[in-house]
Amino acid sequence: MKIRHILLLNPPGRKLYTRDYFCSKVTKAGYVEHPLDLLILSGIFSSAGFRVSVLDAQAGRQAPEPAFNHIVSLRPDAVVFLSGLVSRQEDYAFLERLKKAMPRVLFAGMGDLFLKKMVFENTAWMDAVFYDFTSGECADFLSGRRGQFSTISFRDGNDIIYRVPVQDRGEFSIPVPRHDLFLNKGYTFPFARKLPFATVLTDYGCPFSCPFCVYPTLGFRLRRLQNVTEELRYIRSLGIRELFVKDQSFGADRGRSMRLCEEMRNIGGFSWTCFLRADVAREDLLRGMKAAGCHTVLFGFESGCDRILRSYKPGVNKRMIVDALRKCRRSGIKSVGIFIFGFPEDDIGTCRETADFAVRCGCDYVSFNVFVPKAGTPLRNKLMPDDSSGEKEEVLDQSGIASVWSGSPVSAEELNRLRVRAIRRFYFRPSYLFGMAAASLFSLCRLRMCLRSAFFILQDVLAKRR
Structure with a gap:
């Protein structure tokens, strides 16, 4: 069957899930971000001449039955969907039922659970797996091309043709994503100062080597600046001013990042958030980011113990973290520190050291x-060599809300107590609460976001983890 109409699907679920960019988890504080994989593919498929529809049942809070009926009524020729270890069982039940109702429709999946080929082998109703949502091979495949791909595995009769991976570290371009298809779908982001917002990707993968993170395994490629600028102008034409730049390490190529900030400043009017590492947070870069509209950066600090940092955040130490935060304050940029309790070498002492540092830094x-x-x-792969694919687990929630690994030297109950205590210590300080309340008075959007975050923080603190 010739494919003309493609449905991009983020399936419904019992909880709110994030499944994109090879990381599936329960969303925190009820926020729903754009499904990046589907967003990027919307431009690739549209530019190849396909009719593209989008159903994000997460953003729309659609229950399975209405979502099922809606999909069947759309009569797509292909369904490209997200799934994840966090929701595998319910996703499979929903998608397999869809396949039975539309047996001639091609189903292609993306997500963290497909990183090992045995998952595809054991899923007979699925026709293909896409491993790189920035690749034009996805459109080639749906156009009818067959053979070997570097980013796709697919069924050919009773056989499976596996991808031949290529680690590409050059530049790339993509057709401008169809941001218009993702407007007014209930997307929210805790640090967005205006709504609606748009998500932008200016690189793919990560050049660093943190062993607990999937992004270094994808290689590292930079989007051509002219290609990024074209997308930014399109976003501006839609009336959108708020951006989430979802590069995993903005500033990794400092010269390019400075040029990108200059392009953003020339277009004008943007307000944005990004991820940054402490060891690339130079003052000139931060000044350039601020001038281009950056108001918040998210740092994956991970630990407040230098011994743990040497193993899991190579090139970063506590002194660098404090220095980076000082530079952010001088530049007028807000900072978000992301910390992790329970690394394999962590003990009660190092976890408490991390909590103390997070409050002080x-x-x-x-x-x-x-x-x-x-x-x-x-x-x-090192900790679980017999099952690096996650096949033994019913659910793997990568949100970090609760412990899912039984090998930690610190018990799951104690890790949760440490986490809750740390949240209380940081957010329930009277001076902090007063400052946040005062800052929110001047922005209705920020006030709504703060009230929502406060509700979910209280819910998180009061919840009992099993």
């Missing part, structure tokens, strides 16, 4: 998490 916001052996990472 000067972050404007923090996110406390417990260690999760994430799918596709070198550390997971």
